[in-house]
Amino acid sequence: MDAFxxxxxxxxxxxxxxxxxxxxxxxxxxxxxxxxELEDLQRLAAEHGVPVNAA
Structure with missing residues (x-):
């Protein structure tokens, strides 16, 4: 996993x-x-292909 x-x-x-x-x-x-803030971060993750668990 990279730093980003x-x-x-x-x-x-x-x-x-x-x-x-x-x-x-x-x-x-x-x-x-x-x-x-959470929505912005989740959008950023989606734009970069970072899988995020929806907890």
């Missing part, structure tokens, strides 16, 4: 974790921000 792929997957995992935390704590604004 590893970094992208790490950022996706962090965004998922942050989104989950925001939802659990009821922070709707942060949840929206993290959802947008």
């Amino acid at each position: 792929t590893a970094g992208l997957l790490q950022r996706i995992e962090a965004a998922r974790s942050d989104l989950d935390h925001a939802r659990r704590t009821g922070d709707d604004f942060l949840a929206e921000v993290e959802q947008g």
